[in-house]
Amino acid sequence: MRITKLITLFCFSFLIFTSCNYQENTTSEDESKDVKSSNEKVTVEDVERGIRENIASQTQEGNGYFKFSNDTTDFNLKLVRVHTEYLSVLGPNEFFACVDLATESGDVYDVDFFLNGTKNEMTVTRTDLHKLNGKPYYTWKQNKDKTWVTVPVEQASNKLMGVIEGQDNFSFTYEATIPEITENAEVWIPIAQSDEFQTIEIISIETPGEHKMISDPDFDNSILYMNLDPSHSGKKISINYEVNRLEKGPYEEDSDPSKYLQANKLLPIGDRFAVIANDVIEKREASTPLTKARALYDHVIEEVRYAKQGTYGTGDADYACDSKSGNCTEFHSLFISLARSAGIPARFAVGAAIPSSRNEGGVNGYHCWAEFYAEGKWWPVDISEADKYTALATYYFGHHPANRIEFSRGRDIKPEIMPKSGSINFLAYPVLEIKGEPVRVDTKFTFNRDTKI
Template sequence: MKKVFLFSGMVLLSGSVYFFNPFQAVSPFPAQREFQVAYKASITDLPSEAEEVKIWMPLASTREGQTILHREIKSPVAYQITRDPVYGNEMAYLELKQPLPESLDLEVTYLAEIEKDRFEMENGGKSQHEYLKPSALIVVNETVRERTREAVRGKETLVEKARGIYENVIGTMKYDKTVPGWGRGDTVRACLLGAGNCTDFHSLFISMAHAADIPARFKIGLTVPQEAQGEIPGYHCWAEFYEEGKGWKPVDTSEAWKYPKRKEAYFGNFDTNKFLISTGRDIDLVPKQEGPPVNIFFYPHVEVDGKEWNGVKTAFEFKNLK
C-alpha cells in the first residue's frame, strides 16, 4: 500500500478567553485549530482457512464544531462509506473473501478544522431526551441513584446539578489502569473500584446525569497536542450534558482529575484540542454486525466468519497546520 502523508507549515494558535455562565470559567483552549491526523490500522494474523472477513473502520466526519476539510482513505480493497442512523457515525465497510491475505493495512488521513464558534452555532436547542436511555454498561441502579442524590443535594438548576455530579466523579474516582477491566466504560465497576480511565470516568458521569434526568452523551476520539507534530499514544473520551434550550455542554472529568488547576476549564467549555471519531455507545454498525452492539466505536470492528476478531493494531500521528 502506497503511503501518502504530506504536511506543510506551522500552526498559528490564536488564544481565546471566553466565559461560560454560571461559573465564569476562563477557557485555556484556542478558539480555532487546524491540523492533520493520520489513523493507521493493521488487521493481523487472519486465518487462511476463513471464508469471509468484514471490517468496519470508524471515520471522523464534519459535525459539532469539527469540519473535515479533506479525508483520504487508503485501502488495498474496495470499500463503501456508511452511517449509523442513531448517532450519525460514519464508517468505511470492507469485505474480503478467499483467498485472504495474512494481514491488511488501512490508513485514513484527515485535514480538520476545529472551531469553538462553529460548535456554539451548531449546538441547537432542540430536545435531546433520547440521550436519557441507558446502555449495556452505562446503567442507573440504586447505587448510582444514591450517589446522584448526594451529588445534587441543594442544587436547583440543571447546570448546578451537572456541576455537582462533575465534582462527585472527580472527587471519588482516580485515574488508575492497574486493575484489569478498565477502559470498558462500566459504571458498576467504576462505583465498586473508584478507578479507571477516561471511559470509566465518563460512563459514571453519564449514568449519574441520567439519574438526575439530565441528557448526556459519550464521545471518543483523539486529543491532538499543540506541538508541531508527533504521535498520539491512544484514544481519549469525554462527555456532554444537555441544557434545554441552550445546547450541549462538554465535560472532561478525567482530565480535570489529572490536572486540578484546569478543573474549571473542563466544565462547560468546548475543547478545540479534541478530534472526534464517534459518538454514543452500543452502536449497530452499517451493515449490521453479527455480534452484539459495539460498546465503543473507536477501533476497527472486525468479524471473521461472523465472530469478532481482535487482531487489530493501530497508530496515530498528527501535524499542526497554519
C-alpha cells in the same frame, strides 16, 4: 506534587492572611452591645447559606440571572457551584466566599465575594472576578507590612496543560494494520465528519480492497466497512484528514435530548446510581440542572482515580463505581449514568486529543468525553482531563479545547451492517470480527499541525 496540593496550600495561606487583616473598631457602649449580640459563632456552613441567599435574591430580582457589572461589561450569570472548600470567616462579622457563575454562552467566572453581617444576615460588600474558565485575572501577594494585595496575572495560558483555545489546524492520519487472519472477516472503522466545531476534509482513504461507507440510524455516524480475507493479512488501512477544529462551548442543537435519558448496556440508570446522584445533589444543595451536573462532575473527580488497571477501557459504569478507577471511558460513563439517573440528558463521544506541546508526531491513542443538557444547550465536559489537571477543572466544565478530533458519538451503535456480536459499545479503534468474535487490530494515530494559520 499535584496542582491540587499547591492550590490547597494557597487557600490555607489565604485564610490565614485574611483573618489577620481584621482591624479592631472602637465602638460606643450601646454599639458594643449590638456587636456582642451579633458575634454568635459563625461557621462556614453559615457563610455558604449567606452567599447562596444573596445570589438567590439577586437572581430573582434579575429575572433568573445574577446580574453583575464592571467598568466594561454587564454580565447575566447563573450559579454553577459554591466552592465550599474556600468559604471562610475572616473575622467578627466578615466573611469570604468563592463562587462559579456561568454566562449564557458557557463561560464560567470564578467570582470572589466579601460579606459583612451576622450568622443569619449577610450582605455582599465586594465582588471581584477572579478567573475566567480557570485562568486567573489576579493572584495574591503579601507586602512587607504583612497585608495582602491582588496582583494582575499577565497572559495566563493553559497551553502547557494540553489546551489550545480558539482554533487548531492539523493533518491527521488514522492507520490500522490488519492482523494475520485465516478466514473471512469484517471490519468497521469510524470516519470523522464535519459539524459545527470541526471541518473535516478526507484527503485519502487507502484500503487493500473494496470498502463501503455505511451509517447508523441512532447517531448518524459515518463508518468504513470492509469484508476481509486471508490475503489482506498484514496490510494497512489508512485514512488521511485535514482538520480545522474550533474550541467547543455550550451550544444549541435541534434535536430531542430526552433520548439521552435511557440506559445503555454498560450505562445503567436508576438503582444505586439514582441513590448516589440524589445524595450528591442533596449534600451540595444543587437545585438546577446546571448546578446538579456540576455536583456530579465534582463527585466523579473526587471518587475516581485515573488508572489503566483491571478491566478498564470498556466504559462500564458499574466497574467505575466499584473500582473507583479507570481511563476516560470509566470517568464519563459513571458521569452519564449518574446524570441520566438525576433526569439530566447526557451523551458520549470519542476521538483523539492532539498534543499541544509539539506540532507533529504520534498521538497516544483515543480519548473520549461527554456532554450534558441544561439551560437549553449541550454542555461539553472532560472529567478525566479535569482530574489530571485540577487547575483546569473549571475550564473542562463547559469546554473542549480546539486540539482534538471527534470520530463518533454514542454507545450501543447499530450500523446498517451489524456485527454478528451485536451493537458496538463505542467506536474508536477498528472493530474486526471473525465468526462473531472480536480480534484486536494494531492502530496508530499521527498528526502534523499547520503552524502557518
